[in-house]
Amino acid sequence: MSKFLVNKYQSLEPYTPGEQPRERKYLKLNTNESPFPPSEKAIALAAKEAERLMLYSDPECKELSAKMAETLGVSAENVIMTNGSDEVLNFAFMAYCDESTPAIFPDITYGFYKVFAALNAVPYKEIPLLADFSMPLADLLSARGTLFIANPNAPSGILLPLSEIEKIVAADPARIVVVDEAYIDFGGESAVSLIAEYDNLLVTGTFSKSRSMAGARLGFGVASAALIADLHRIRYSTNPYNVNRMTAAAGIGALSDKEYFEENCKKIIEARAYLARELSALGFSMTDSKANFLFVRHERMSGEAVYGALRERGVLVRHFGAPRIKDYNRITVGSMAEMEQLVEVMKEILEETK
Ligand code: PMP
Numbered sequence: 001m002s003k004f005l006v007n008k009y010q011s012l013e014p015y016t017p018g019e020q021p022r023e024r025k026y027l028k029l030n031t032n033e034s035p036f037p038p039s040e041k042a043i044a045l046a047a048k049e050a051e052r053l054m055l056y057s058d059p060e061c062k063e064l065s066a067k068m069a070e071t072l073g074v075s076a077e078n079v080i081m082t083n084g085s086d087e088v089l090n091f092a093f094m095a096y097c098d099e100s101t102p103a104i105f106p107d108i109t110y111g112f113y114k115v116f117a118a119l120n121a122v123p124y125k126e127i128p129l130l131a132d133f134s135m136p137l138a139d140l141l142s143a144r145g146t147l148f149i150a151n152p153n154a155p156s157g158i159l160l161p162l163s164e165i166e167k168i169v170a171a172d173p174a175r176i177v178v179v180d181e182a183y184i185d186f187g188g189e190s191a192v193s194l195i196a197e198y199d200n201l202l203v204t205g206t207f208s209k210s211r212s213m214a215g216a217r218l219g220f221g222v223a224s225a226a227l228i229a230d231l232h233r234i235r236y237s238t239n240p241y242n243v244n245r246m247t248a249a250a251g252i253g254a255l256s257d258k259e260y261f262e263e264n265c266k267k268i269i270e271a272r273a274y275l276a277r278e279l280s281a282l283g284f285s286m287t288d289s290k291a292n293f294l295f296v297r298h299e300r301m302s303g304e305a306v307y308g309a310l311r312e313r314g315v316l317v318r319h320f321g322a323p324r325i326k327d328y329n330r331i332t333v334g335s336m337a338e339m340e341q342l343v344e345v346m347k348e349i350l351e352e353t354k
Helices: 040-052 062-072 084-096 112-119 137-142 162-171 225-238 245-255 258-281 303-312 336-352
Strands: 079-082 103-106 124-127 146-150 177-180 201-206 219-223 284-286 293-298 328-332
Touching: 040 245, 062 079, 062 245, 079 084, 079 225, 084 112, 084 146, 084 177, 084 201, 084 219, 084 225, 103 112, 112 124, 137 162, 146 162, 162 177, 219 225, 258 284, 258 293, 258 336, 293 303, 303 328, 303 336
Parallel strands: 103 124, 103 146, 146 177, 177 201
Antiparallel strands: 079 219, 201 219, 284 293, 293 328
């Protein structure tokens, strides 16, 4: 830190992204990326668009927003496209949290919420999840502030049914509820269908997981036209060209390849069931994840030991040090072949550490 950094950022603790190692070829199961390449349509449109990179991108992101709206069954005025869903989440902290409206989120959830709160100097309150990592519904219904709920939650993968999300949104029309659906395509029902009825609901989504575009940085928000206008106000005040030309083109390609998207989601769901079965047989227990990862603990080995042993053998998973979850690892569900490889490595480890 330099001596010039202003006071307000000196104590900021930045988000720690999962490792992106270069020194060695790992089986990379630590950041919930897709094992499948982007749709060929996405690749072709992005390549073509590269020819126009001397021009700024469309600040209205018109074509992509229209395609996104059509895909979701809403109007373009209900959609904002952003640089990853992290950006729309940050916009929501800026737009809907302040001294008198704290951010509210579970104690175990996406680590960036805390960072966004700190960055924007807004107070936050963490609601403890129950012992089995399920959501304390009564506490969520009564909490006052702007609620952030990842659904499925991370890193547990536990899904709240749409009916419960609706109860939370309906409980207090004076409160904004942000439902972060980064992982919804792997087995959940989206809350987008509720936005026509509830003007206090913002749903966010991403192309990083189910659409194999983490490196393109493309996310979106869906809400009433009024909320979306708030978010555009902030976007135009920070970076009007937040979605670059190649990414916007790739996004259109990805959305026009529904079959490929659905096929890949199905493959992940199948690989998840396979991995859950195999790891259970090896002495792991886990939450009921509806995301593209499993959250697992071993009956005999500590979370850190599992992480270290896998890493030594070239497999990267995500271990979090927070006390409540230190016994666990979050393992991204990849292709069937990758999952088979992981299971083999895990068998070796358990054999060696008997
Ligand atoms: N929400 C959750 C729950 C996540 O795990 C992630 C991925 N790290 C994001 C949002 C943000 O993803 P992206 O910015 O790549 O869309």
